[in-house]
Amino acid sequence: MLNATSTIMAQTQHPGRGASTGPQPVMIELHVNAAVRTLHIEPRMTLAEALRGPLELTGTKIACNRGACSACTVWLDGMPICSCMMLAVDVGARVVTTIEGLASGEELHPVQQAFIDHDALQCGFCTPGMIMSCAALLERSPQPGADDVRAAISGHYCRCGTYPHVVAATLDAAKMRRA
Amino acid sequence: MANTKNLRTALFPSGIASVGLGSIERQISADEPPPLLPNSELSVIGKSFPRPNGRAKVIGAARFTVDIKLPGMVHARVLRSPWPHAIVRSIDVSAAARHPGVRAILAIADPADPQRATLRYVGAPVAAVAAVSIAAAEEGLRLIHVDYEVLPFVTDIDNARDPAAVPVYDHTTAPAGHPSGFPAVANLALNGNVRGPAKVGRGNVTNGFAEAEAMVEAEYSTHVQTHCCLEPHAIVADWRADGLTVYMSTQFTAGVRDEIAEAFGLPFNRVRVIVDAMGGGFGSKSQLGNYGRFAVELSRQVKAPVQLFLEREEEQVDAGNRPGTWQRLRIGAKRDGSLTAISLLSYGTAGVGLGAGVGNNAEALYSCPNFDGAQHDVFINAGPGCAMRGPGNTPGAFGLEQTIDALAEKLGIDPLKLRDRIDSSPVRREERRIGAERIGWHRRHAAGADSGPVKRGLGVAQSLWGANVQTNAACEVRIMRDGSVEVLSSVQDIGTGITTVLAQTVAEVLGLRPDDITVRIGDTDFPPGGPSYGSRTTASMTPPARTAAWRAQQQLFREAALMLNASADDLIAAEGKILVGRDRNRFVTFRDAAARLRTDRIAAVASRSDDYGGFRRRAGEDAALAQQDLGGVQFAEVAVDTETGIIRVERVVAVQDCGRPMNPRQIESQVQGGVLMGISYALLEERIIDQATGRMVNANLEQYKLLGPRETPEIDVVVLENYQGRSATDAYGIAEPANIATAPAIANAVYNAVEVRLRSLPMTPATVLAALGKVPQRS
Numbered sequence: 001m002l003n004a005t006s007t008i009m010a011q012t013q014h015p016g017r018g019a020s021t022g023p024q025p026v027m028i029e030l031h032v033n034a035a036v037r038t039l040h041i042e043p044r045m046t047l048a049e050a051l052r053g054p055l056e057l058t059g060t061k062i063a064c065n066r067g068a069c070s071a072c073t074v075w076l077d078g079m080p081i082c083s084c085m086m087l088a089v090d091v092g093a094r095v096v097t098t099i100e101g102l103a104s105g106e107e108l109h110p111v112q113q114a115f116i117d118h119d120a121l122q123c124g125f126c127t128p129g130m131i132m133s134c135a136a137l138l139e140r141s142p143q144p145g146a147d148d149v150r151a152a153i154s155g156h157y158c159r160c161g162t163y164p165h166v167v168a169a170t171l172d173a174a175k176m177r178r179a
Numbered sequence: 180m181a182n183t184k185n186l187r188t189a190l191f192p193s194g195i196a197s198v199g200l201g202s203i204e205r206q207i208s209a210d211e212p213p214p215l216l217p218n219s220e221l222s223v224i225g226k227s228f229p230r231p232n233g234r235a236k237v238i239g240a241a242r243f244t245v246d247i248k249l250p251g252m253v254h255a256r257v258l259r260s261p262w263p264h265a266i267v268r269s270i271d272v273s274a275a276a277r278h279p280g281v282r283a284i285l286a287i288a289d290p291a292d293p294q295r296a297t298l299r300y301v302g303a304p305v306a307a308v309a310a311v312s313i314a315a316a317e318e319g320l321r322l323i324h325v326d327y328e329v330l331p332f333v334t335d336i337d338n339a340r341d342p343a344a345v346p347v348y349d350h351t352t353a354p355a356g357h358p359s360g361f362p363a364v365a366n367l368a369l370n371g372n373v374r375g376p377a378k379v380g381r382g383n384v385t386n387g388f389a390e391a392e393a394m395v396e397a398e399y400s401t402h403v404q405t406h407c408c409l410e411p412h413a414i415v416a417d418w419r420a421d422g423l424t425v426y427m428s429t430q431f432t433a434g435v436r437d438e439i440a441e442a443f444g445l446p447f448n449r450v451r452v453i454v455d456a457m458g459g460g461f462g463s464k465s466q467l468g469n470y471g472r473f474a475v476e477l478s479r480q481v482k483a484p485v486q487l488f489l490e491r492e493e494e495q496v497d498a499g500n501r502p503g504t505w506q507r508l509r510i511g512a513k514r515d516g517s518l519t520a521i522s523l524l525s526y527g528t529a530g531v532g533l534g535a536g537v538g539n540n541a542e543a544l545y546s547c548p549n550f551d552g553a554q555h556d557v558f559i560n561a562g563p564g565c566a567m568r569g570p571g572n573t574p575g576a577f578g579l580e581q582t583i584d585a586l587a588e589k590l591g592i593d594p595l596k597l598r599d600r601i602d603s604s605p606v607r608r609e610e611r612r613i614g615a616e617r618i619g620w621h622r623r624h625a626a627g628a629d630s631g632p633v634k635r636g637l638g639v640a641q642s643l644w645g646a647n648v649q650t651n652a653a654c655e656v657r658i659m660r661d662g663s664v665e666v667l668s669s670v671q672d673i674g675t676g677i678t679t680v681l682a683q684t685v686a687e688v689l690g691l692r693p694d695d696i697t698v699r700i701g702d703t704d705f706p707p708g709g710p711s712y713g714s715r716t717t718a719s720m721t722p723p724a725r726t727a728a729w730r731a732q733q734q735l736f737r738e739a740a741l742m743l744n745a746s747a748d749d750l751i752a753a754e755g756k757i758l759v760g761r762d763r764n765r766f767v768t769f770r771d772a773a774a775r776l777r778t779d780r781i782a783a784v785a786s787r788s789d790d791y792g793g794f795r796r797r798a799g800e801d802a803a804l805a806q807q808d809l810g811g812v813q814f815a816e817v818a819v820d821t822e823t824g825i826i827r828v829e830r831v832v833a834v835q836d837c838g839r840p841m842n843p844r845q846i847e848s849q850v851q852g853g854v855l856m857g858i859s860y861a862l863l864e865e866r867i868i869d870q871a872t873g874r875m876v877n878a879n880l881e882q883y884k885l886l887g888p889r890e891t892p893e894i895d896v897v898v899l900e901n902y903q904g905r906s907a908t909d910a911y912g913i914a915e916p917a918n919i920a921t922a923p924a925i926a927n928a929v930y931n932a933v934e935v936r937l938r939s940l941p942m943t944p945a946t947v948l949a950a951l952g953k954v955p956q957r958s
Contacts, residue, residue: 058246059239099239116233123674124236125458161852
């Protein structure tokens with residue numbers, strides 16, 4: 001099973017490779033949560049920083065800033081990645097989905113609802129990343145077992161210790177989606 | 180305040196629900212609400228309502244301190260010592276000052292002041308810079324030139340105890356300690372790097388050991404653990420002419436307000452501390468901290484909001500840690516198990532700080548007439564320790580509970596039966612009974628009895644934790660004319676769920692649903708809330724919340740009584756209505772009664788009364804210790820692979836008590852968290868300092884090993900309903916007791932599996948193999 005970090009390695013295609021970029025700010029377009037956003041950013045800015053800074057999508061959290069804790073997990077073309085491990089200029093035309101883009105309007109994604117119902121969050125800081133990985137799991141595996149959920153969140157750290165409730169919530173969300 | 184002249188007698192539920200409830204009479208003040216019924220007879224309290232802030236947290240809308248962005252805000256970073264021990268001869272900030280993005284520079288180390296010129300650990304702050312961006316601030320730091328005189332240092336506790344070791348402090352510079360440390364003793368003797376002992380005793384241990392028919396003695400050591408809360412330590416300070424507003428990821432808004440007011444000479448009403456969502460603390464965010472002071476000072480200088488976040492490495496080296504300890508325990512007993520003497524000697528290190536004691540479990544968990552404890556702090560050149568989930572008692576229980584297990588083995592008595600003999604607590608007796616049944620204790624075999632390479636074992640351990648109460652704690656409850664209800668306090672929700680519990684408490688009184696109550700907390704403009712440390716938040720905040728709701732309700736009942744042509748004394752609240760007694764037909768709705776209020780809103784403020792029947796003792800001006808202790812009993816089932824040395828915890832049964840459980844699912848979350856942090860402490864985590872450079876080499880989240888989902892066992896949580904009639908809610912804490920017994924329960928299970936005792940933490944594969952004699956000795 002790939003963890004979030006190795007997924008980036010496999011997926012990133014470096015569309016800008018070869019062209020000279022920076023250090024001065026550059027103009028890029030990012031496809032985020034069904035919108036196209038234009039940004040004027042320094043090339044050294046990571047995707048996580050771009051989301052939290054200029055795009056004001058602070059639901060994505062940075063806790064270690066080196067791909068070790070998965071708190072910053074977002075989807076890149078539907079695949080969970082650590083957004084702190086990718087430069088914003090490297091995203092290219094791929095579609096970024098953040099925690100703010102997961103619900104359909106007021107209606108929560110089943111994983112979000114199940115996290116509330118099962119108390120699968122305490123301080124809530126790891127929660128957005130955790131939910132993105134669990135929701136991605138249900139996309140690729142609609143009937144997961146407990147071990148599948150544990151594998152899907154194996155790169156995530158939760159210091160409050162919500163793992164048992166996260167597993168229960170995700171299994172329940174899978175059931176709700178099938179119903 | 181309680182009115183001592185106007186007392187009445189009230190009958191409270193009493194006892195453990197699973198054993199059988201009785202009642203107990205207490206004298207309470209007339210302005211206290213009537214006794215709260217047992218949970219089984221309540222409609223809101225004791226039920227697992229979801230968190231009101233859950234939705235915001237799952238959609239990414241919860242606002243943490245790291246998410247705050249204010250107009251004109253600048254960013255601060257801290258320059259830190261690369262040396263474990265050095266004197267700053269000079270600091271040249273002129274190049275940094277010329278950087279176009281730099282707004283202010285703070286020299287923290289001061290070459291002119293011998294006290295402030297000395298740096299005593301890698302990561303000690305030297306200077307801070309505020310600039311237009313984090314990048315500019317970091318560029319500013321690189322332009323500061325510091326001339327260091329590098330000194331010899333010591334980072335190992337054993338070396339530091341040597342009288343010839345490099346002294347970290349001298350008598351004039353060493354911290355004196357304060358009465359709330361661990362151990363809580365000030366002004367102890369300092370010899371070299373060793374401070375203490377802090378002594379506690381009773382009876383005569385010499386006589387006690389002479390009477391003993393069996394004796395066990397062993398040494399234990401525990402490592403340094405770092406808190407690793409997921410949200411970084413963070414502050415945004417906004418100093419303005421008319422006052423200071425601070426947004427901080429803190430466990431204690433009111434305490435931070437007090438610290439700032441004192442440090443900066445500001446009146447309380449000019450300092451406002453706010454925290455909305457808070458990403459975990461575990462003890463490390465209890466105070467303002469040095470970084471908090473830097474941010475406030477920089478904001479004062481820059482005249483703009485200053486944001487200062489610690490990076491993960493900075494957090495692990497300079498934001499506190501659980502001290503490392505060494506302890507020697509000696510226990511004497513009669514053949515029947517009754518204890519005759521316990522002696523405890525400990526040396527712990529909190530780096531350059533104090534508070535590395537091993538707590539009071541050896542002193543207080545078991546009945547023993549003779550006890551002698553001597554605890555020492557040892558200074559080393561490493562970042563200061565601080566409280567961490569069950570400070571003192573967590574390393575202390577690791578030693579004590581293994582020694583008790585060894586005593587049971589020596590006497591040939593089952594470890595649970597031994598505890599039945601020497602533990603006078605009826606609560607833990609019931610916890611042992613329930614836990615033994617859940618884990619299947621009858622399956623426990625003789626130590627090392629499994630034949631294959633993977634050996635299984637069962638172990639048990641207990642814990643003790645004082646039931647802390649903050650008496651400087653208050654809530655306001657407001658009822659609005661449109662029927663909306665608010666509860667307000669400066670208390671903060673650090674993830675433990677006080678928001679939910681306050682909503683439940685007020686809803687229960689007013690006959691409403693928790694959704695009907697708006698909880699406004701985490702702001703020092705509201706009545707003072709207690710800290711979220713010492714497992715005291717629920718115990719401190721729910722009684723004044725209930726009392727305030729009840730007093731506001733008395734005002735509302737006067738309106739309702741007029742509408743119903745009834746006496747206010749006959750009214751009750753239920754299901755959104757105010758009814759005349761049990762007559763289902765004579766009622767007004769809560770909303771209709773509120774609409775009759777003379778003013779837009781009514782309010783009542785209540786502070787935390789003393790526990791009914793009194794406290795055991797006061798703990799300073801603002802807090803006290805309740806009569807009964809908290810604790811719990813935990814059972815672990817492990818599989819030890821004797822070829823790889825890997826310990827796998829397969830199952831934990833945690834039986835805990837917290838007085839009246841307010842929200843069972845949230846309590847389950849707390850206990851699971853405590854157990855998981857305990858497994859992580861037992862098997863994985865360890866701060867590693869390179870002895871040659873004094874640097875922590877694993878200050879990050881991949882080489883500092885935290886427990887993850889795949890190491891998470893099945894955890895069976897049982898929480899007693901234990902009523903004592905001590906307050907308006909009779910609810911106490913759970914967070915720390917849930918953490919204390921886990922590591923020794925695992926160690927005892929490991930012994931049961933392999934018949935070898937692991938007396939040092941963490942129990943890594945290397946230490947397991949070494950203990951099993953499977954590591955070839957180098958010649």
